[in-house]
Amino acid sequence: MNLWHCLIDVLPFQWAHYAFMQNALLAILLVTPLFALLGCLVINNQMAFFSDAIGHASLTGIAIGVLLSLADPTWSMLGFALFLAVAISVLRRYSAASTDTLIGLVMAFAMALGVVLLSRGGGFAKYSRFLIGDILTITPREIVRLAVALVVVVVIWCWAFNRFLITFLNRSLARSRGVHVWAVETGFAAIVAAVVAISIPWVGLLVINSLLIIPAATARNVARTTAQYVILAVVFSCATGVLGLVGSFYWGTATGGTIVLAAMALYVVSLFFRR
Amino acid sequence: MTEEPTRTPDKVQHAARHSTDARPCCTRLVGLGVQLGTTTVLENVNLHIHCGEFTAIIGPNGAGKTTLLRALIGEVRHTGQLVFVPSTGTSEPRRPRVGYVPQRMEIDKTTPLTVLDLFAGVQTRRPVWLGHTRRMRDAAGMTLERVRGADLLDKRIGQLSCGQLQRVLLALALSPVPELLLLDEPLAGMDHRGTLLFYQIVSELRLEMDLSILLVSHDLAAAAGVADRLVFLNRTILADGLPTQVLQSPLVRDTFGLDLAGIPPMPTASLSSMPARCCVPEGKTQ
Numbered sequence: 217m218n219l220w221h222c223l224i225d226v227l228p229f230q231w232a233h234y235a236f237m238q239n240a241l242l243a244i245l246l247v248t249p250l251f252a253l254l255g256c257l258v259i260n261n262q263m264a265f266f267s268d269a270i271g272h273a274s275l276t277g278i279a280i281g282v283l284l285s286l287a288d289p290t291w292s293m294l295g296f297a298l299f300l301a302v303a304i305s306v307l308r309r310y311s312a313a314s315t316d317t318l319i320g321l322v323m324a325f326a327m328a329l330g331v332v333l334l335s336r337g338g339g340f341a342k343y344s345r346f347l348i349g350d351i352l353t354i355t356p357r358e359i360v361r362l363a364v365a366l367v368v369v370v371v372i373w374c375w376a377f378n379r380f381l382i383t384f385l386n387r388s389l390a391r392s393r394g395v396h397v398w399a400v401e402t403g404f405a406a407i408v409a410a411v412v413a414i415s416i417p418w419v420g421l422l423v424i425n426s427l428l429i430i431p432a433a434t435a436r437n438v439a440r441t442t443a444q445y446v447i448l449a450v451v452f453s454c455a456t457g458v459l460g461l462v463g464s465f466y467w468g469t470a471t472g473g474t475i476v477l478a479a480m481a482l483y484v485v486s487l488f489f490r491r
Numbered sequence: 492m493t494e495e496p497t498r499t500p501d502k503v504q505h506a507a508r509h510s511t512d513a514r515p516c517c518t519r520l521v522g523l524g525v526q527l528g529t530t531t532v533l534e535n536v537n538l539h540i541h542c543g544e545f546t547a548i549i550g551p552n553g554a555g556k557t558t559l560l561r562a563l564i565g566e567v568r569h570t571g572q573l574v575f576v577p578s579t580g581t582s583e584p585r586r587p588r589v590g591y592v593p594q595r596m597e598i599d600k601t602t603p604l605t606v607l608d609l610f611a612g613v614q615t616r617r618p619v620w621l622g623h624t625r626r627m628r629d630a631a632g633m634t635l636e637r638v639r640g641a642d643l644l645d646k647r648i649g650q651l652s653c654g655q656l657q658r659v660l661l662a663l664a665l666s667p668v669p670e671l672l673l674l675d676e677p678l679a680g681m682d683h684r685g686t687l688l689f690y691q692i693v694s695e696l697r698l699e700m701d702l703s704i705l706l707v708s709h710d711l712a713a714a715a716g717v718a719d720r721l722v723f724l725n726r727t728i729l730a731d732g733l734p735t736q737v738l739q740s741p742l743v744r745d746t747f748g749l750d751l752a753g754i755p756p757m758p759t760a761s762l763s764s765m766p767a768r769c770c771v772p773e774g775k776t777q
Contacts, residue, residue, distance in 0.1 A: 256620075260602070373618060373620070374618050374621075375616075375618075377618035377619060377620060378611070378612040378613075378615065378616060378617075378618060378619055381604075381608075381612045381619060382609075382612050382613055385596070385598075385602075385604070385609075385612075386593050386596050387566070388561065388564060388566055388591065388593050388675075389591060389593050389596075389613070389660075389663075391564050391565055391566045392564040392565070392566075392589055392590070392591035392664075392673075393613055394565075397566075435603070436601055436602075436603055437601070439603040440603060440605065440647060441603060441604075441605050441607075441608055442603055442604050442605070442608040442612075442619045442620055443608075443619065443620050443621065443622045443623075444603060445603035445620070446620035447620065
């Protein structure tokens with residue numbers, strides 16, 4: 217961590233001398249590729265609504281953590297998000313309702329439960345900040361968590377990417393090739409849920425959903441092959457993340473929102489370069 | 492346009508070959524049944540499919556044709572047995588290795604996935620986002636050559652016409668060579684020329700690889716035109732035999748309204764009479 221601080225301190229910019237900016241920069245450089253990698257497959261699997269639902273439901277994870285008087289609600293958030301991911305997957309398997317409807321149902325239940333639990337203790341306002349998130353308050357310990365998440369996702373993307381790709385393209389084709397379709401779908405949902413849950417207190421729901429969708433959607437406009445798609449999504453994500461962070465420093469704006477606007481701007485540009 | 496361009500020579504050669512073969516390999520479905528919730532979709536389906544045989548499953552909507560395919564690829568649970576019996580050796584009965592050509596896939600036109608990406612994704616574990624090895628490229632190119640699609644390797648899946656896509660999926664289903672090739676309504680959405688080319692290639696490959704093929708179709712004319720054998724399925728097998736025989740069955744004639752349409756009791760067998768329902772005509776998409 218010290219090494220990183222010294223390294224950034226050398227940069228000839230005003231923002232590079234503040235510890236909170238140095239931390240935030242490192243967090244952004246970890247979070248943006250993480251979400252870009254996830255986002256490519258989230259779009260392929262049409263799961264944008266799912267990550268949104270998990271994000272909203274994380275409030276309930278916090279409420280459960282408060283009830284159990286855990287010192288760090290991250291673990292209860294993580295547990296609850298994983299529970300929801302598996303629940304949605306099970307419902308999809310045994311219910312005739314469409315996935316949209318099931319996710320909507322589960323989200324409504326989870327959010328209502330969270331609001332009820334938190335309002336009883338009178339702490340609703342205290343915890344709602346978790347949904348907005350503030351990357352500038354991130355601490356080295358939390359950065360380590362994000363780093364671990366990134367490493368885990370990269371390893372899984374090396375090991376199982378093709379199975380995800382084929383399953384989301386055509387379940388029957390994947391099944392005929394011996395892929396355990398349900399395990400793959402549930403596993404993917406669990407990974408997305410876990411990453412959303414552990415990053416939400418600092419990154420915020422708005423930024424998570426934007427970073428999942430926008431860079432991958434931008435890359436889709438210009439990429440021809442899957443390799444280009446994934447690599448470009450990561451590059452676009454990192455670039456707009458850093459741009460948004462630095463921009464927010466000079467303009468005195470909210471970091472999350474600025475990052476999202478930077479990503480959107482690049483998306484609009486990409487529309488003119490569609491292949 | 493002449494009908495059934497390759498069928499007759501096929502059958503002759505095929506019969507000749509099998510006469511020298513003491514026991515051809517085959518795939519057996521014994522008492523196969525599928526229960527979805529409280530509904531019995533299939534029950535007591537018994538079918539022997541010999542290697543080199545082209546069997547078409549026909550039946551009305553909701554007869555369980557697609558469910559049968561899904562059971563064969565392992566997507567839904569079934570009762571009864573599905574075993575592959577090889578021609579030589581006395582290996583343990585096991586499930587056949589299937590090759591599956593899905594029904595027309597709903598593909599987002601903008602999906603950044605090339606034909607080569609698809610091959611690598613299905614056939615290897617090396618993550619596609621790291622690019623492709625020379626070997627993968629050559630292997631996929633050779634497989635595509637078999638379906639006259641070597642030029643499609645770097646095309647995006649979304650750019651392909653229906654016919655091209657079905658040929659690519661066929662090539663994919665053929666490597667490795669399957670013991671049972673399943674074609675799920677491959678005609679749906681294909682134009683006339685694409686259909687002819689597809690079946691011409693299937694016929695050639697059937698001879699070359701001694702493939703067992705199971706086609707599922709609701710298009711009676713097309714099925715009767717290409718298959719050696721028709722199986723009429725409606726929850727269980729109700730008629731099974733040569734196309735001429737099955738098309739004479741009163742049950743089949745009634746189900747498909749053949750008498751109402753004034754079709755005489757003989758195989759219609761006319762690919763040229765099939766409606767062209769393609770979204771994009773072959774060769775007009777680039």
